[in-house]
Amino acid sequence: MAKTALQFQHNGRDVAIFVDGGTNLLVALRELIGDMTPKFGCGQGGCGACSILIDGELHLSCLTLAETVAGRSVETLDGIKEGPNLHPLQRAFADNFAAQCGYCTPGMLMAAKALLDRNPQPSRAAVVEAISGNICRCTGYEPIINAVLAAASGGRARA
């Protein structure tokens, strides 16, 4: 089968790859670009571990055809750190013990980032809703919700 040339922005860098028709974005990111931060959980959109941002909007990369991101901007966990520093959300996750095995963490962080990008001071209910597509086995969610709220109020303190 002929491969299709595909160009898009990956964490602010232009990338060009060749994909088979039907390749999903998760496979393209992990296997063709080598960005292992989006995780394969279920491959069916049921767990949120593969969450990424496309043009700033939250998407499940396992349910996104790679070819649909041509010319668009794809952001993964690998791109959210600020230079050598952790992103405030990453710092808040560490401070609040919001990760244990860590498999859901990239998806949780991207879902949280999508929320804070559009609503920098969310309510607790808004945080719960924002991560409701993401399953976590270890933490009981409470530390994750607290971390997102802490990152949000930390942002306010700096402003």
Place this chain on the structure above:
Amino acid sequence: MTRHRGRGIASINYPIGMNLGGDPSQALVHSNPSGKFTVALSSIDLGQGMKSVTRQICAETLGVPVEDVYVDTADSDTGPHCMGSFASRGTHRVGNAVMMAAREARGVMMEAAAEELEVNAADLETDGRGNIHVKGAPHRSISTKDVAIAAQFKQGKTISGRGIFLVPLSDVDPETGEMSPATCYAHACLVAEVEVDDETGEVAMVRMDSAYELGRALNPRLVEQQLVGGAWMGISHALYETPEPYYPDPSHGPRDFVEYLMPGPGDICPHDIAVLERPAADGPFGAKGPGEMCANPVLPAVANAIFNAVGVRINELPITPERVLRAIKAQGGARPQARR
């Protein structure tokens, strides 16, 4: 439709590790030329904090800063043997092995330091900040880094230690068959409050209150993290997770996270936890371990709370809305019990 509130309680004794003796784990500790230490294990850290807690135990035993200890683990091909991360055994079993290894390494380190300072090793102590000095004379001091370099490049010593923890085999009383199944028990009590919808059979968690006695909490934040998260694994077993329908064969079981359910962020409730510390005689620095126990009392407490709310005793897991509804119908309606 009525939503009924109910409260249930459960208490547990949890034996740490595998029972009736054996259950070994090993650890090796050695110094690097930089004066830092490496703990070699093959115990798995799956997010529960095995690496953090063994690092703390090693640093405390050696008398060096925790930053000076690295834990290299999880390769069972090359690491010293470990039975595994299960049965709440990690902190207790592996921690004891690390302590034994670190004690031996500390002995060599103090001998090497004594040779450099030209004193008796028994007169030396560590300051916990990376230095070894003569008791009562802090100026007669040498850094662990200089000791490590002298041991390796001058004295020809390896600053290292071996550790293993093995529970003695329990004797069996020939008359009664009685034996001691475990050497160390942790304890917990949990109160669950639920709301049961008598029209849909759905059970919602309202709140949990618990107390855990788990020996000394070597890392209180990690203990809390385990107890907070583990309770929801218990809820998940109590109310959600099942491979059913499993008929006529497993291919009819749930295929994904849409069918195999777990609690989501919207299902959680407040959980107030009290940690009680009663140091274990045979635990490293008195530690037992929170492990599996985080989930265990939740299941019976939830089942009891459902009985308290609507008067049905469900003895199959998980307690699905269908099971609750069928049981309520079978007894001719919800029968709330006395409020507890």
